[in-house]
Every structure is written in C-alpha cells, then in structure tokens.
Amino acid sequence: MDTFHKRLLLPTLLLCLCVFGAFQSPNWAEVRSALHQTFTPDSLLADTLSESEALATASEEAQFSWEDLKDYIRAHETLLTKPRACSGGYMSIGYGHVLTAKDKALYKGITAAQADSLLEHDLGLARSWVESQLDLAPQELMAITHFCYAFGSSKLRKSTLFQKLKNGEPIEQELARWVHVNGRPNAYLKKQREFEANLFYGRMPKPLRPVEPLLDEQDGMQEEQTQSQAAAEDTEKADSLETTQAQMLDNKH
Numbered sequence: 001m002d003t004f005h006k007r008l009l010l011p012t013l014l015l016c017l018c019v020f021g022a023f024q025s026p027n028w029a030e031v032r033s034a035l036h037q038t039f040t041p042d043s044l045l046a047d048t049l050s051e052s053e054a055l056a057t058a059s060e061e062a063q064f065s066w067e068d069l070k071d072y073i074r075a076h077e078t079l080l081t082k083p084r085a086c087s088g089g090y091m092s093i094g095y096g097h098v099l100t101a102k103d104k105a106l107y108k109g110i111t112a113a114q115a116d117s118l119l120e121h122d123l124g125l126a127r128s129w130v131e132s133q134l135d136l137a138p139q140e141l142m143a144i145t146h147f148c149y150a151f152g153s154s155k156l157r158k159s160t161l162f163q164k165l166k167n168g169e170p171i172e173q174e175l176a177r178w179v180h181v182n183g184r185p186n187a188y189l190k191k192q193r194e195f196e197a198n199l200f201y202g203r204m205p206k207p208l209r210p211v212e213p214l215l216d217e218q219d220g221m222q223e224e225q226t227q228s229q230a231a232a233e234d235t236e237k238a239d240s241l242e243t244t245q246a247q248m249l250d251n252k253h
Contacts, residue, residue, distance in 0.1 A: 094118040143200035
C-alpha cells in the first residue's frame with residue numbers, strides 16, 4: 001500500500017464510523033420503522049381497498065336512483081288535482097293513481113303534496129311486488145317497477161314479458177309491444193317503454209337536475225287566475241291607501 005492510500009485509510013474509517021453511529025441513533029431508528037410500516041403489503045392492500053370503495057361509491061352516485069325515478073314520473077305524468085278519466089277509461093288522480101271504491105275521499109280533489117304521497121305509496125307497492133316475484137339487479141328492478149306502476153301487477157304477472165324476465169331472456173322487443181291505445185301506437189307510451197329499456201340495460205344517465213312536474217291545464221289556469229286576483233287585490237289596496245293618505249293631507253290643509 002503506497003503512502004497516498006495510507007493517508008486516506010484513517011479518514012475513511014472515521015467517516016464510516018460516524019455514518020454507522022448516526023444510523024443507530026433513535027431518530028434513524030424511527031425513520032426506519034416508519035418506512036417499514038408505510039410499505040408493508042397490508043398497508044398497500046388497505047390503500048387499494050379504500051380506492052376501490054371510493055370508486056364504487058362514485059359509481060353508485062352516478063347511477064339513476066329511486067329519487068330520480070320519482071322526478072321522472074313527476075316530469076312526464078300530468079299532475080291531476082281532480083279526478084279525470086285516463087286513456088284506458090279509468091278514473092285517475094295525482095300522478096296516475098287509479099281511483100277505486102276505497103278512494104271516495106280523493107274524489108273531492110287533492111293537493112300537490114298529497115299527489116306526492118300517493119306516488120310514494122303506489123311506487124312502493126309496485127316495487128315490493130316486483131321484488132317478491134323476480135330476482136333483478138338494481139337498475140332492472142327500477143325499470144320493471146316503473147312498468148308495474150304504469151300497468152299494474154295483474155297485467156304484468158299474466159304477460160309474456162313476465163315469463164321472459166323469469167327466464168332471464170332479453171326483454172327490449174317485448175317492452176316495445178306495450179305502446180298501443182285502443183289498438184293504435186301511442187308516441188307517449190313508446191317513449192315510456194324506451195325509457196324502461198334504457199334503464200333496464202344501464203343506458204339511462206343520471207339527470208343533472210329534477211324537472212318541474214306537468215300541471216293539469218285547468219289547474220294551471222286556476223293558479224294563474226288566483227295569482228292575477230291576488231295581484232289585483234294588492235293594487236286595489238295600494239290605491240286605497242294612496243287615496244286615504246291624500247284625504248288626510250287635504251284635511252290638514
């Protein structure tokens with residue numbers, strides 16, 4: 001070993017001892033422990049599961065929901081606050097609630113809030129019946145519940161559509177058959193069946209916002225008349241107040 005290397009040997013040994021001593025200090029021990037805990041397989045698995053759960057939640061939020069279905073019905077069914085015969089010849093009220101002998105009190109008329117309650121009740125009954133008869137995925141259940149809400153459980157149970165659902169067969173063409181009124185195709189019913197098919201097969205996007213419900217024309221006219229009458233009464237009160245103030249000023253002078 002030459003003189004140059006001998007001179008470097010001692011400083012090199014001292015440097016190695018310093019580094020080794022620092023690594024054995026409590027601070028370095030904590031760093032090593034933290035690094036070990038951060039990159040264990042269990043922690044990586046937990047992070048992966050957390051990300052999966054977040055993605056699943058985001059996916060569920062992006063799907064068409066039961067509240068969205070209610071909003072859809074409100075937007076596409078005319079709100080009747082008084083009984084009226086539907087295209088099928090049945091007396092209905094609210095958002096398509098068919099009146100029976102038990103609904104005598106409803107013949108007097110209902111409010112929009114009562115129509116919402118009827119919608120909640122009828123849709124709940126349809127959903128419970130479909131769930132008890134068929135094993136369907138969430139979006140499929142929603143679509144067939146809407147169909148059942150429109151036509152009733154009795155017609156659905158006796159239909160070819162019901163048998164195909166039981167057998168797990170495609171139903172889009174079968175749904176397309178339920179679009180006739182008095183033997184003639186109906187554009188509104190066609191759109192309803194297309195909505196159910198899109199919902200059943202996961203092609204229905206989540207709406208950005210609820211749409212205002214359709215009002216019965218007569219009820220809408222009555223509401224406009226009420227608003228006009230209220231505005232006229234306000235104007236009359238303002239004119240009366242001005243006249244009274246003018247008379248008081250004349251009396252002072």
